[in-house]
Amino acid sequence: xxxxxxxxxxLLAAMAAADPTPATRxxxxxxxxxxxxxxxxRLDKAPPAASSAGKVxxxxxxxxxxxxxxxxxLVSPRQRGNPVLTSIRSMPWExxxxxxxxxxxxxxxxxxxxxxxxxxxxxxxxxxxxxLQGKYNLRILLTxxxxxxxxxxxxxxxxxxxxxxxxLILCWSAAEAxxxxxxxxxxxxxxxxxxxxxxxxSYGEKLVEFVTVPRSLNKSxxxxxxxxxxxxxxxxxxxxxxxxxxxxxxxxxVKRWQSAVEEPFRVxxxxxxxxxxxxxxxxxDQALPLSRVPLRDMPTAASSSRQSPxxxxxxxxxxxxxxxxxxxxxDNTEDEDDEEAMLAAAIEASRKTAQTEEATRASQADKxxxxxxxxxAALARLREND
Numbered sequence: 182x183x184x185x186x187x188x189x190x191x192l193l194a195a196m197a198a199a200d201p202t203p204a205t206r207x208x209x210x211x212x213x214x215x216x217x218x219x220x221x222x223r224l225d226k227a228p229p230a231a232s233s234a235g236k237v238x239x240x241x242x243x244x245x246x247x248x249x250x251x252x253x254x255l256v257s258p259r260q261r262g263n264p265v266l267t268s269i270r271s272m273p274w275e276x277x278x279x280x281x282x283x284x285x286x287x288x289x290x291x292x293x294x295x296x297x298x299x300x301x302x303x304x305x306x307x308x309x310x311x312x313l314q315g316k317y318n319l320r321i322l323l324t325x326x327x328x329x330x331x332x333x334x335x336x337x338x339x340x341x342x343x344x345x346x347x348x349l350i351l352c353w354s355a356a357e358a359x360x361x362x363x364x365x366x367x368x369x370x371x372x373x374x375x376x377x378x379x380x381x382x383s384y385g386e387k388l389v390e391f392v393t394v395p396r397s398l399n400k401s402x403x404x405x406x407x408x409x410x411x412x413x414x415x416x417x418x419x420x421x422x423x424x425x426x427x428x429x430x431x432x433x434x435v436k437r438w439q440s441a442v443e444e445p446f447r448v449x450x451x452x453x454x455x456x457x458x459x460x461x462x463x464x465x466d467q468a469l470p471l472s473r474v475p476l477r478d479m480p481t482a483a484s485s486s487r488q489s490p491x492x493x494x495x496x497x498x499x500x501x502x503x504x505x506x507x508x509x510x511x512d513n514t515e516d517e518d519d520e521e522a523m524l525a526a527a528i529e530a531s532r533k534t535a536q537t538e539e540a541t542r543a544s545q546a547d548k549x550x551x552x553x554x555x556x557x558a559a560l561a562r563l564r565e566n567d
Contacts, residue, residue, distance in 0.1 A: 254366050255284035260293065268359035272366050280312050281320075283362055286369040288318035291362060292347075295325045296334050306338070310345050320347045321365070323358055388413065395441040397434055405429060417442045 254274035260266060260282050266274070281290035290313065294306050306322070313320060322342060328334070335351070342349040352358040381387045391413070392403035405427050410416040424435045 254362065255279050257282045263293065264355040265293065265358045265362070268356045269363060270359075272363045280314070280316065282309075283323075285321075285362065285365040286319075289321070289365060289369070290317040290319070291321040291323050291365070293323050293325070293358070294338075296328045296331055299334060299338075300328065306341070310341070310347060320345075321361075322347045322349050323361060324349060324351050325355075325358060326351055326353050392416075395434075395437040397437060402427075402429060402434065 252273065254269065254272055255277040256266065256274050257279050258276050261276075277284070279290075282293045283291040285291060292306070292309050292313075299306060310320075310322075322338065324335075324338060326335075338349055341347070350361060352361060381390050388407065389400050389403045392398060392406055393400065406416045407413065409427055410419060410423075421435050421439060424430055424438060425432070
């Protein structure tokens with residue numbers, strides 16, 4: 182039995198080799214988290230690193246984009262029903278809540294005023310100007326002249342415009358007022374060249390501009406003048422016959438050209454005024470004060486002063502002679518005649534005063550002589566009686 186059911190040593194060894202031994206599991210402990218302390222920061226600024234060049238480089242200024250006001254004209258609701266709005270056709274417009282009647286740009290506004298309404302409500306425009314409060318650089322007072330007697334109203338508005346820094350513009354129709362509004366809006370961002378126009382740069386352009394100053398002379402006439410005479414100096418010194426031989430030059434062009442080149446630089450009226458002023462100053466320099474003139478010479482001085490205008494008449498006539506090829510202006514000499522008359526009257530009055538003083542002194546001298554003679558006679562009689 183033991184052999185049948187007995188355990189063999191080899192069998193036991195095989196079973197021991199086949200049965201694995203359970204491995205011991207090690208319990209893993211949780212790793213504790215490490216708390217990291219923050220690094221301390223410096224409160225003061227670190228010293229700048231020493232650079233090779235000690236110059237401070239300034240930042241380059243950048244141009245800021247200009248603020249745009251839009252392409253539309255801003256209209257106040259107060260202008261609803263104004264016929265000016267129906268005449269604004271080339272520029273778009275829209276209603277907006279603004280203190281002015283029209284806003285034509287960032288710094289431009291306009292107030293509309295009818296003189297007929299201003300005559301009924303004169304305080305209206307002052308209230309509107311006060312409401313602007315200096316918000317705009319250019320403030321326009323667009324005035325509609327719709328009354329016949331407008332001189333007094335315009336004079337008042339001119340003073341108001343000067344005081345309140347307002348530009349006064351007059352218009353006689355709604356279409357004209359609308360045209361002003363459109364032009365101000367269209368020239369909002371325009372340069373100075375658009376207003377100034379194109380300036381000539383080359384010598385030829387300047388020459389053409391100079392020659393075409395007289396009326397009816399064009400560019401072809403300028404080219405003909407320079408090509409035939411060679412220079413502008415010869416063209417100015419040329420005679421009428423030589424100018425008439427040019428192609429396209431007639432009698433009218435020749436006369437206008439000669440009147441333009443021979444016209445004096447100083448206007449006749451101004452030259453006449455300067456000559457008379459110098460004559461008056463010369464007279465004043467030659468005149469003597471009344472306190473220095475002896476009484477015995479007073480009539481002579483008066484007569485010489487009365488004769489001085491007569492001596493000066495030839496020079497005055499020479500200045501009054503109409504010079505050829507000069508502008509003729511209407512010169513009113515009434516004020517000058519009044520001054521001369523007043524001067525003559527003053528001289529005559531001083532002469533009469535001097536004569537009366539001289540006569541008074543002569544009579545006083547006669548009385549003194551008579552008195553002295555009477556005293557001498559009385560003394561002689563007293564001596565005889567003694």
